[in-house]
Amino acid sequence: MNSTVLCNRFTILFFFTIFPFCLSAQVFSIDGVTEAKIDFVIAQMTLAEKVGQMTQITFQVIAQRDGDGEIIPPGIVDDEKLRYAVNDRHIGSILNIPIHAFTVDQWHDIITAIQDAAVRDSRLGIPVLYGIDAIHGANYTTGATLFPQSINLAATWNPDYVEASARITAREVRASGIRWNFNPVLDTGRQPLWPRFWETYGEDPYMAATMGRRYVVGLQSGGEGDEIYVAACPKHYIGYGHPWSGKDRTPAILDERTLNDWHLPIFREGIKAGAATVMGNSSEVNGIPGHANYHFITEILKEEWGFQGFFVTDWYDIKNLHERDRIAETPKDAVCMAINAGVDMSMVPFDFSFADHLAECVQDGSVPEERIDDAVRRILRVKFAVGLFDDPYPDENLKKIVGAEEAKALNRKMAGESIVLAKNENNVLPLARDMNILVTGPTGNLMQSLNGGWTINWQGNDESLYPEDALTMVGALKEAAGEAHITYVEGAVFEQTDYSSFPTCIITDIDEAVLATERADAIILTLGEPSYCESEGNIDDLTIDDAQIQLANAMIETGKPVILVLAQGRPRTVSRFVDNVDAVLIAGLPGMEGGRAIADILYGDVNPSAKLPYSYPRAPNALTPYDHKPLEADTYNPQWEFGHGLSYTTFEYADLKISQANLAPGETLDVTVQVTNTGSRTGKEVVKLYVTDLYGQISRPVRQLKGFQVIELEPGENKDVKFHIDKTDLEFTGLKGKRVFEPGTFEITVNSLHVRFEGLEAKNQ
Numbered sequence: 001m002n003s004t005v006l007c008n009r010f011t012i013l014f015f016f017t018i019f020p021f022c023l024s025a026q027v028f029s030i031d032g033v034t035e036a037k038i039d040f041v042i043a044q045m046t047l048a049e050k051v052g053q054m055t056q057i058t059f060q061v062i063a064q065r066d067g068d069g070e071i072i073p074p075g076i077v078d079d080e081k082l083r084y085a086v087n088d089r090h091i092g093s094i095l096n097i098p099i100h101a102f103t104v105d106q107w108h109d110i111i112t113a114i115q116d117a118a119v120r121d122s123r124l125g126i127p128v129l130y131g132i133d134a135i136h137g138a139n140y141t142t143g144a145t146l147f148p149q150s151i152n153l154a155a156t157w158n159p160d161y162v163e164a165s166a167r168i169t170a171r172e173v174r175a176s177g178i179r180w181n182f183n184p185v186l187d188t189g190r191q192p193l194w195p196r197f198w199e200t201y202g203e204d205p206y207m208a209a210t211m212g213r214r215y216v217v218g219l220q221s222g223g224e225g226d227e228i229y230v231a232a233c234p235k236h237y238i239g240y241g242h243p244w245s246g247k248d249r250t251p252a253i254l255d256e257r258t259l260n261d262w263h264l265p266i267f268r269e270g271i272k273a274g275a276a277t278v279m280g281n282s283s284e285v286n287g288i289p290g291h292a293n294y295h296f297i298t299e300i301l302k303e304e305w306g307f308q309g310f311f312v313t314d315w316y317d318i319k320n321l322h323e324r325d326r327i328a329e330t331p332k333d334a335v336c337m338a339i340n341a342g343v344d345m346s347m348v349p350f351d352f353s354f355a356d357h358l359a360e361c362v363q364d365g366s367v368p369e370e371r372i373d374d375a376v377r378r379i380l381r382v383k384f385a386v387g388l389f390d391d392p393y394p395d396e397n398l399k400k401i402v403g404a405e406e407a408k409a410l411n412r413k414m415a416g417e418s419i420v421l422a423k424n425e426n427n428v429l430p431l432a433r434d435m436n437i438l439v440t441g442p443t444g445n446l447m448q449s450l451n452g453g454w455t456i457n458w459q460g461n462d463e464s465l466y467p468e469d470a471l472t473m474v475g476a477l478k479e480a481a482g483e484a485h486i487t488y489v490e491g492a493v494f495e496q497t498d499y500s501s502f503p504t505c506i507i508t509d510i511d512e513a514v515l516a517t518e519r520a521d522a523i524i525l526t527l528g529e530p531s532y533c534e535s536e537g538n539i540d541d542l543t544i545d546d547a548q549i550q551l552a553n554a555m556i557e558t559g560k561p562v563i564l565v566l567a568q569g570r571p572r573t574v575s576r577f578v579d580n581v582d583a584v585l586i587a588g589l590p591g592m593e594g595g596r597a598i599a600d601i602l603y604g605d606v607n608p609s610a611k612l613p614y615s616y617p618r619a620p621n622a623l624t625p626y627d628h629k630p631l632e633a634d635t636y637n638p639q640w641e642f643g644h645g646l647s648y649t650t651f652e653y654a655d656l657k658i659s660q661a662n663l664a665p666g667e668t669l670d671v672t673v674q675v676t677n678t679g680s681r682t683g684k685e686v687v688k689l690y691v692t693d694l695y696g697q698i699s700r701p702v703r704q705l706k707g708f709q710v711i712e713l714e715p716g717e718n719k720d721v722k723f724h725i726d727k728t729d730l731e732f733t734g735l736k737g738k739r740v741f742e743p744g745t746f747e748i749t750v751n752s753l754h755v756r757f758e759g760l761e762a763k764n765q
């Protein structure tokens with residue numbers, strides 16, 4: 001333990017030597033010894049210290065400002081403001097960056113200054129928990145490894161990659177001195193218009209729960225020993241990802257069954273995996289704002305699931321209960337309401353009013369002091385779990401691990417396996433390196449279109465901040481095939497006409513692009529989106545911009561082979577021209593190595609294996625998901641189906657077998673299928689298992705994903721792939737709102753093979 005930890009701290013130190021430091025696991029859990037330490041700390045806290053502990057402010061509040069009130073870049077701690085926040089207001093947490101990523105050295109200085117104030121110079125010496133959005137890597141640390149965004153990792157269908165990326169993220173975040181990450185996003189991605197669609201693992205809850213669980217495990221267990229390395233924060237609990245309008249932070253209308261079967265299970269897996277914290281839904285579900293929902297926060301999350309960590313609000317969301325949602329008549333009522341609903345920490349984020357109001361709520365009896373003690377206990381548990389009471393300072397030795405070469409190589413591999421080959425007529429791909437290629441389109445020379453938001457700055461849109469060795473598609477194609485073979489004419493660009501609206505795409509030099517096709521053997525048409533994050537990404541139409549359609553048609557008219565590459569955060573519809581292009585790569589947001597990964601596929605160095613984790617709509621309002629009801633069968637006609645993705649080789653499926661014809665509760669059904677590589681290249685195949693419940697007390701989805709595995713096969717090689725099904729895979733929320741398992745016939749589908757079995761009543765019933 002750091003000898004300077006805790007004032008009144010000498011008593012506390014003495015106490016801790018009697019009850020030696022002992023934490024059980026990287027899975028968040030409670031133990032008696034830690035609880036006793038927490039009792040001891042809480043017993044000494046004043047009300048002001050308790051409500052301070054529940055307060056989280058943003059870095060801006062402690063930043064130095066120039067004469068015009070502007071933050072001095074990149075953000076320097078103002079000692080006086082820091083002392084006020086930590087020593088006078090006793091805040092428990094700080095978040096965010098003021099402008100853009102800090103270097104690891106700058107982070108060390110910042111965290112050290114904060115912990116000096118908190119641990120060395122405050123009455124009780126309780127360390128501050130710094131929280132950050134490290135969404136696709138340690139995106140706020142210069143030079144960190146920035147992976148494909150979650151929607152792309154889902155497209156790999158490989159949970160090992162999710163865990164590996166989370167481990168590296170944890171190491172690079174911890175190397176910066178930070179121990180809390182506001183990730184993973186466990187919202188269900190069933191509304192592609194939503195500007196945070198790319199932060200999700202797609203439309204399927206089984207997939208999202210599998211990936212989410214592995215992210216939590218990877219993030220929290222990055223280090224050695226029992227300590228949680230970086231605390232995870234599944235967000236935004238619950239229903240945030242399915243806004244009816246498709247706009248960020250707008251209401252969701254979700255019936256209980258949809259919530260139970262498509263939204264809650266993902267978070268439940270995150271909690272089961274041991275997540276230490278949870279963040280709330282900044283919007284509302286069925287009229288109840290996420291931060292005032294006692295049923296969801298207290299009854300389900302804390303009581304039913306036994307969550308022992310703490311619940312943090314999203315940005316400004318207690319104030320929103322009064323100012324925006326108008327369910328609280330005063331700012332103080334909003335505070336009482338949220339804390340009584342089960343909120344433990346408020347991301348205030350700009351002032352100290354929350355703490356003042358909360359103290360009043362306790363003093364006038366609107367919030368019981370036990371609720372405050374419970375919240376503080378939960379916060380302290382997490383601080384103990386991440387080792388802050390042991391040593392709150394950054395570790396100098398970790399600095400060197402940021403941006404390691406091995407991580408970069410893994411990143412490129414993951415990126416390559418996250419890019420979907422959606423179309424490849426006449427095997428136009430892969431390309432030969434000696435072909436003359438024209439690259440055109442607004443995303444071809446942008447790093448932001450490969451990375452999306454949460455990249456170096458919030459919106460990810462400052463090209464000047466990207467590392468010099470990171471390559472756009474144009475740069476990567478030149479690196480792969482030589483400058484002489486690649487010509488770039490942008491054709492169209494994104495222009496931000498008004499800061500509050502989404503950038504529009506405008507034509508620049510379409511004639512020049514057409515002219516340049518004359519000496520080209522093929523055209524790589526790079527379309528998609530600029531980067532964006534949260535409400536800044538709101539759009540009214542999922543159709544790709546007119547200017548991009550115009551450019552596409554101009555390229556198609558030249559008669560040269562057109563290979564469309566879509567770099568974008570959500571599936572912008574392309575049906576107006578896509579039948580006339582020869583090949584399509586859905587690159588999504590493949591991250592910092594995305595340019596190289598795209599070139600790897602285009603030139604055939606990597607055989608594509610990714611599959612869509614969502615249904616790619618054909619038209620803006622054609623948003624039927626793959627697991628729709630039989631009644632909607634005629635409406636499922638996406639551009640590309642959930643699970644679609646081609647390879648440069650071919651696979652055949654045979655011998656779908658089950659271990660028994662019946663399945664009773666408590667039993668496991670083994671399913672086996674043989675997969676053969678019938679083409680001429682080694683390739684990876686994603687084997688997916690779907691279950692259909694033929695008849696049910698309520699209408700059942702046409703099929704639901706219940707298993708998947710990635711295998712690699714050499715030409716001519718075959719493998720038996722095994723899955724296991726049990727009762728939990730067959731349950732659903734029935735007529736009475738409870739989980740039920742209904743006896744009857746079920747069908748398993750793997751590729752185009754089917755087999756049926758009977759689900760039986762429990763034997764002793």
Ligand code: BGC
Pocket residue numbers: 095096133182235282314315534
């Ligand atoms: C976002 C959260 C994020 C928080 C802190 C909010 O605006 O909705 O996802 O964690 O800001 O940056």
